[in-house]
Amino acid sequence: MPLNKQLVMHIKVTVITIGDEILIGQTIDTNSSWIGRQFTAMGVRVNEIITCGDNAAQIKDALDRAKARSQIILITGGLGPTKDDVTKNTLVEYFNTELVLNEEVWERMKQYFEKYGKPVLEMNRSQAMIPKDAIMLPNMRGTAQGTWFERDGAVFVSMPGVPHEMKHLMETQVLPRLKKRFSFPKIVQAVLMTSGAGESYIANKLSTFEEQLPSHIKLAYLPELGVLKLRLTANGEGEEIITEVGKQKEELKRILTHYVYAEGEEKLEVHIGKLLLEEKATLSCAESCTGGYISHLLTSVAGSSAYFEGSVISYSYDIKQKLLGVNPNTLNSVGAVSKECVEEMLHGLLQATGTTYGIAVSGIAGPSGATPDKPVGTVWIAVGTKNKILAKSFHFFPTRMENIQVFSNAALNMLRLFIAEGN
Secondary structure (H helix, E strand, O other), X not given: OOOOOEOOOOOOEEEEEEOHHHHOOOOOOOHHHHHHHHHHHOOXXXXXXXXXXXXXXXXXXXXXXXXHHOOEEEXXXXXXXXXXXXXXXXXXXXXXXXXXXXXXXHHHHHHHHHHOOOOOOHHHHHHHEEEOOOEEEOOOOOOOOEEEEEEOOEEEEEEOOOHHHHHHHXXXXXXXXXXXXXXXXXXXXXXXXXXXXXXXXXXXXXXXXXXXXXXOEEEEEEEEOOEEEEEEEEEOOOHHHHHHHHHHHHHHHHHHHHHEEEEOOOOHHHHHHHHHHHHOOOEXXXXXXXXXXXXXXXXXXXXXXXXEEEEEEOOOHHXXXXXXXOOHHHHHHOOOOOHHHHXXXXXXXXXXXXXXXXXXXXXXXXXXXXXXXXXXXXXXXXXXXXXXXXXXXXXXXXXXXXXXHHHHHHHHXXXXXXXXXXX
């Protein structure tokens, strides 16, 4: 089916997520937020997100609603081999077509199962059945194939609900096809990553900047735990608009100074890795309340073995004493969540590992363990070298997982600033 480019003044997108597990809260819909970010980067706003159960009538209603409002309808979920996955058969009914066996897909699936010594079941064969009137989008990361329908100027794309399969199809096939099919608006964007201050504090610092910002340039605040992304967006193309957005970006950097740690969408752990590589320095961690999460972030970066030596998860008093040399008197007098404890943890860590830099963290992630003077969300963080240690306390959230994540980003940001100051 040829892709004739369609000019649409205001392209609208609807995302339909299918699955009873989403409606009952068993599975969190991360697909829609990821899809939304991809279209925002293309200058297109997602018009609506519809979630429905594994029910043919609900799916058809969602398709009717989406078709009336959008030119691009993206569907995720309900493509598995089991009886409760009804999306494909519903699409066949909706578009008045039929299923036919795709020999290429069936052969690939048989080879996959044979390779891993698994039996090929009849229900697996059903996943090689593709709607006759659709373009098949091969899924090289799973057995549920994507499909592309076109009706009355609108595009309907059905994809698996498994996030890594959906993302692969979007990046390799769906987005490239959409860019050929539609003329998307031209946009210019600039992104700055900040850490060390919350959204309200940064917004207050930027109040005058926002008042003076030209109406055709928009500033968005995109907060995460311990990190705030700022995005400038302008519609248009050419050197003039690029230069104008660039000037506003530089003004943001001037106002926010040390809070800005990178241009573009760069995570703190990636930035830390770059700093360490530039210095040919090494890093180790002593983690108590974060339970290895800082190390997880650092080692999620490819090539981190060049600078990250390892960690000690010193959750108990006993391990703090035996492996890091924390003085029992310190633990008995001021406790593990204290300046003295994290300094001793860091000193022992650097002695044991010999790394250039170290991070030590001890806090109360919650929901238990708090005292009147140390509520849930209290954390002490130390960063430094054998010659200099900097320790600081923070107070964050009343919820455990949010604290573990924000403690970790706060520790990485402290190390970033420590390195930047030339210590």
